[in-house]
Each structure stands twice: as C-alpha cells, then as structure tokens.
Amino acid sequence: MNTPNWNPFRDLAQRVLREDAPLTLTDDVRALMLHTAYEVAIPDAGPALSAREGALSLIRECSRRIVEGSNRLTDALHRMWKFQRQGDWDSARQEMRDVLAVEVVPYYRELALEQLDGMTDEP
Numbered sequence: 001m002n003t004p005n006w007n008p009f010r011d012l013a014q015r016v017l018r019e020d021a022p023l024t025l026t027d028d029v030r031a032l033m034l035h036t037a038y039e040v041a042i043p044d045a046g047p048a049l050s051a052r053e054g055a056l057s058l059i060r061e062c063s064r065r066i067v068e069g070s071n072r073l074t075d076a077l078h079r080m081w082k083f084q085r086q087g088d089w090d091s092a093r094q095e096m097r098d099v100l101a102v103e104v105v106p107y108y109r110e111l112a113l114e115q116l117d118g119m120t121d122e123p
Contacts, residue, residue, distance in 0.1 A: 004107055006066055009036040013063045016056070023055055033058055040065040041104045069108040073099055080115065093119050 009032055015021040023029075030049050037045035040062050048054035076095040083092035096116035103109050 004039045006036065006039075008032055009062065010066075013059050016059060017063065023052060023059075025049060025052075025055060033062070036062045039105070039107065040069075041106060065105050069103055069105040072103065073108045073111060076112070077115065084119075089119060 012029065012032065016023045033049060033055065034045055037048075037058060042058070042061060042065075045058055048058040076099045080092045080095040083089070083095065093116060096112045096119075099112040100109060100116070103112060
C-alpha cells in the first residue's frame with residue numbers, strides 16, 4: 001500500500017479556501033489536483049479544471065473526502081480497539097465493516113480492510 005502524500009494538496013486548499021489566495025491553474029496545480037482527485041476516487045475530474053468555480057468545487061470535495069474519511073476511520077479504529085480490549089471481536093469487526101460500507105477513498109478503505117482481515121483469526 002502506498003501512503004498518499006496529501007500535504008501539497010492540503011497546502012493548496014489551505015491557501016485557496018482559508019486564506020483566500022487566488023487559484024492559479026498552472027500545469028503543476030492541475031496535475032496536483034487531478035492526482036488528488038484520483039486518490040480520493042473522483043473520476044474524470046479534468047472538466048472541473050476548465051473554470052475557476054469548478055476547480056474550487058473540486059478542491060472542496062477532495063478536502064472533504066480526505067478529512068471526513070480520516071475522521072471516520074480514526075474514530076472507528078478507536079472504537080475497534082476498545083472492543084478488542086473488551087474481547088468483543090464481533091463489534092470490533094463491525095466497526096471496520098461500517099467504515100467499508102460508506103468510505104470511498106481507496107486508501108482509507110484499504111486500511112479498514114487490513115484491520116478487518118487482521119481480525120479474522122481472532123476468537
């Protein structure tokens with residue numbers, strides 16, 4: 001599994017969305033946005049980059065998927081570990097199944113699936 005490096009995208013989103021910096025769609029910025037869109041399972045993001053509003057919407061959606069997916073997985077992992085400490089393996093597994101039922105970001109799905117697969121041999 002390749003861990004995505006979303007720091008350059010986060011920096012761009014911070015500048016554009018929070019600090020109100022202008023969005024200049026250079027080749028590098030376009031490449032970064034397309035790569036990030038791919039990593040968060042947004043197919044065919046290219047047309048969004050043809051206009052400023054579309055590009056801003058793409059930044060917002062990529063950011064939302066990264067943040068919400070991370071929060072969802074982190075919260076579920078904490079609950080899973082709690083259930084494991086209590087010996088409740090069914091509930092621990094269910095936490096990861098719940099993540100997999102709604103998560104679209106492949107990286108977060110892979111992490112949840114690894115956790116679930118790692119529990120298959122438990123009582």
